[in-house]
Amino acid sequence: MIKRFLKAIINALFPSDVTCICCDNELRYEEERKHCVCVKCQQEINYIGDKPQIIENAALGFSEFFTVYDYEGKIKNIVVGFKDGKKAYLAEYIAKMLYDVYSQKEIKADCVAYTPCSPQKTRQRGFDPMKLVAEKFAELSSLKITHCLERSNKGLDQTESADRYKNIKGLFYAAKDKKDTDIKGKTIILIDDVITTGATASECCKVLKQCGAGKIILLTLAQAASFERYKTSFIPRNENKNMAVDN
Ligand SMILES: [Zn+2]
Numbered sequence: 001m002i003k004r005f006l007k008a009i010i011n012a013l014f015p016s017d018v019t020c021i022c023c024d025n026e027l028r029y030e031e032e033r034k035h036c037v038c039v040k041c042q043q044e045i046n047y048i049g050d051k052p053q054i055i056e057n058a059a060l061g062f063s064e065f066f067t068v069y070d071y072e073g074k075i076k077n078i079v080v081g082f083k084d085g086k087k088a089y090l091a092e093y094i095a096k097m098l099y100d101v102y103s104q105k106e107i108k109a110d111c112v113a114y115t116p117c118s119p120q121k122t123r124q125r126g127f128d129p130m131k132l133v134a135e136k137f138a139e140l141s142s143l144k145i146t147h148c149l150e151r152s153n154k155g156l157d158q159t160e161s162a163d164r165y166k167n168i169k170g171l172f173y174a175a176k177d178k179k180d181t182d183i184k185g186k187t188i189i190l191i192d193d194v195i196t197t198g199a200t201a202s203e204c205c206k207v208l209k210q211c212g213a214g215k216i217i218l219l220t221l222a223q224a225a226s227f228e229r230y231k232t233s234f235i236p237r238n239e240n241k242n243m244a245v246d247n
Contacts, residue, residue, distance in 0.1 A: 013148075021081075021093055022074040031139065035095050037074070046070035049101040060198045061205025062190065062218040066105055068097050071194050071222035079193050079222065081164045083129045091129070094221055095136030098191060102141060102219060109189035109217055111144040111199050112137055117170075119152045134191055143189070148174055148181040148211050149204055168199050172207050184212035189219055196224040 018027045020038035031228040032038050037045065046069060053065040059092075069075045073100060082090040101107075114134035122128045131147075151172050174181050188208055195218070205216050 015153060021087075021090055022077050023125075035097060041074045044073045045075055046072065049104070054231065057198075057230060059202065060230070061202040061209065062216040064215075064217040065195075066101050066107065066217070066219045067195065067221070067223040068101050069222045071196075071224040075222050081149050083125065083193070086126065088127050088129075091132035092136050094193070095133045095140060097221060098133070098137055098219055099140040102137075102189070107189065107217060107219070108187065109143060110186040111146050111183060111188055113146050113149055113183075113188050113190045113204070113208060115190070115192045115200055116147075116149050116151045118151045118153045130192060133193075137191060146181075146183050146188070147177075148183060149207055150175050164192070168203050174207050174211050182210040185214045186212075187215045187217065188213045189217045192218070193222045194222045194224060195220045195227045196228060198230045208226065 002065055011225060018033060018036065018040055019025060020027055020032070021036045022041040023038060024246050025040075027033050027036065027038055029039065032042070048070055049066070049068045053067065055062065055065050071079070073102065078090060078094070081087045082094065112134050114130040116122075117125070117128050134145055137143075149172055154168070154171060190208065192204075195201060200222075201218050206215075208216055
């Protein structure tokens with residue numbers, strides 16, 4: 001009787017159907033359940049959310065930058081699984097990871113924007129990944145969400161892999177709906193999954209500024225090692241037209 005009672009309590013506290021978002025193994029500990037990542041996978045993830053990020057490259061368009069993880073190993077699995085593995089449910093966990101840094105760093109913003117994917121890609125995937133994350137993030141942070149950024153269908157095939165290069169100029173534009181672009185003077189927190197060169201973020205910042213945005217803070221789930229050099233220096237002119245797209 002007592003044994004059955006204890007078992008019921010344990011099951012209620014630790015339902016057995018909760019699994020790691022990286023390896024699908026069952027999660028047993030509270031610490032694992034916080035982000036739905038098992039202890040083993042946590043060891044293979046490099047948390048850099050507590051590191052100060054100094055952006056000296058004004059050309060990027062955002063004045064502050066925060067990120068959560070190094071873009072390698074299991075974090076790649078999460079990002080790729082989420083966007084191209086039809087794992088839309090991961091949006092909730094990604095938003096939670098972003099929100100933890102947002103609250104720990106006491107970031108002050110008025111509303112949330114996101115780097116949208118194109119209508120064609122949205123149809124293929126069945127959802128717009130960062131829009132889903134931004135919606136969850138807005139819920140957690142109680143910030144307003146703005147849908148002022150839109151992405152054209154141009155350059156779709158070239159952005160399939162990070163190795164491909166593509167001119168991203170003009171890929172993003174402001175939404176036609178006036179209520180979506182009502183961000184005059186607002187501090188915007190722009191969220192994205194991975195930053196590699198900063199090209200995508202800086203294009204989005206241009207559009208946000210055209211809509212009248214004040215300060216822009218970038219928050220990404222992960223940072224590729226390649227971004228280190230873009231933090232401090234202006235992007236050389238000859239690279240400018242062939243910049244990698246952070247897809
Ligand atoms: Zn795992």
